[in-house]
Amino acid sequence: MLVTFVAGISYWLWWGTSRLPVVDRAPNWTLQNINGQREVFQDLGSRVKLIEFIFLNCPDICPTTTINMVKMQEELKRKQLFGTHVAFVGITFDPERDNPELIKKYANNLMGK
Structure with a gap:
């Protein structure tokens, strides 16, 4: 009985910490x-x-959040996970002003290019 209990708890701990729950699929x-x-x-x-x-045009939290995303990207690249196991998707709230050229410039400035 004790062995079954310990095995059950061990499995629950391993399974619970090794996978993210799937809440729902994102729309296509x-x-x-x-x-x-x-x-x-x-x-x-x-x-x-x-x-x-x-x-x-976000004056405060967006640049800070994006810098954190860049740091995560660098760490994922170091671990050879970026691109193969993880993809970043940036979605603008302001597509009328945030055209691809401005987004590239913004990204390059944050990455120091």
Whole structure:
């Protein structure tokens, strides 16, 4: 009985900490990528998708959040997970002003390029 209890708790702890719960599938959006081309969200495959909602005229929290995303991207690249297991998706709240050219410039400034 004790062995079964310990095995059950061990399995629960391992399973609970090794997987993220799937709440629901994201809709199959069609978005414009940074090169101005259309991309279907589901075409990113089974990779974990980290989504950041921004607008370039955001004066405070957006740059801080994006800098944190850049740091995560660098760490994921170091661990060889970025691109193969994890994809970043940035979605603007202001597509009328945040065109691909401005988004590229914004990204390059944050990455020090």
